[in-house]
Amino acid sequence: MNVTEAINGRHSIRAFLPKPVEKEKLDSVLLASVRAPSWANTQPWEIFAVTGDTLGRIKESYRQKYADKAPAAPETPRPAGWPEAEQKRIQQLRPDMERICGASVEQFADLNQNMFNAPAVVYVCMDKTLSEWSLYDIGAYSQTFMLAAFEQGLSTIPAITLTLFPDVLRRELKIPEHLKITIGIAVGYADKGNGINKFVSAREPLGETVRFFE
Ligand SMILES: Cc1cc2nc3c(=O)[nH]c(=O)nc-3n(C[C@H](O)[C@H](O)[C@H](O)COP(=O)(O)O)c2cc1C
Known part of the structure; x- marks a missing residue:
């Protein structure tokens, strides 16, 4: 697999098989991901890789939080609003998902x-x-991680929803107070039988986002 194949082949996967991820993979x-570039080689990423019983406890605590309607408190706060072009693309995402793979808002949320x-x-x-x-730098790390995972036959999704209850994560993962939880990336084997995974999001034509000068 070459880099272009990995870039074009990766897309967010929202339903995984229960199959565990091999530790070696x-x-x-993780080893490939630290080759990401960073400002003056600061390598600011601090990684907490979670599987097994620990992840099971986090999932259970999250279920309880949702059941209790606990307020979400991501440490990377939502922007107050979006400029028009970005807002238009956000509004397109869910209808596209429904049209292309029949995934409902409820299924997406669940x-x-x-x-x-x-x-x-x-x-x-x-x-x-x-x-x-x-x-x-965290963004560069994350994309490097997702492409390296793809090469290993693993699927991923970066998701803010994985970070909605930092108190749970801090308790289970002993995340020190001086660190901010920026993003979670789910990793595993795609459940290819789940229609939501067939969804591949659109991109604007280059003319919309690139200004070319010569
Ligand atoms: C920082 C970040 C946070 C995201 N959070 C979520 C999320 O909470 N839930 C979700 O379903 N997708 C989430 N996504 C996935 C995006 O919706 C997805 O990357 C985008 O629609 C482009 O699709 P693709 O990744 O399949 O190319 C997030 C992506 C990024 C980069």
């Missing part, structure tokens, strides 16, 4: 709330005092 993906039934989640944290510059 996860190790090799899979999100159940952590996509993923057998592994990697939480990417960084020091709370770091700025947007380092968040850029």
Whole structure:
């Protein structure tokens, strides 16, 4: 598999098989991911890779939180609003999903709330005092992780919903106070029988986002 094949082949998977991720595969993906670029090689990512009983306890606590209607408190807060072009694309996502693979809003929410039934989640944290510059590095790390996982036959989804209840994550993973939980990436084997995984999101034509000069 070459890089272009991995870039084009990766897409977010929202339903995983219960099959565990082999430790060696996860190790090799984590090893590849640290080759991501970062500001002055600061490597600001602090990773908490979670599987097995620990992930099981987190999922159970999240279920309880949803049942109690506990308020979500992601440490990367939602923006107050979106500019028009981005808002238009957000509004297109769910209808596209419904049209292309028949996934309902309820199914989407249910899979999100159940952590996509993923057998592994990697939480990417960084020091709370770091700025947007380092968040850029976290993004580079995350995409490197997802492409390396794809090469190993693993599927992924980066999801803010995995981070909605930081108190649970901090308790189970002993995440130190000075770290901020930026994103969770679910990892595992795609449930190909689940229609939601057939959804591949659209992209704007290049003319919409690229200004070319010569
Ligand atoms: C920072 C970030 C947070 C995301 N959070 C969620 C989420 O909470 N739930 C979800 O279903 N998808 C989530 N996604 C996945 C996006 O919806 C998805 O990446 C986007 O629609 C493009 O589709 P693709 O990843 O299949 O190419 C997130 C993606 C990113 C980069």
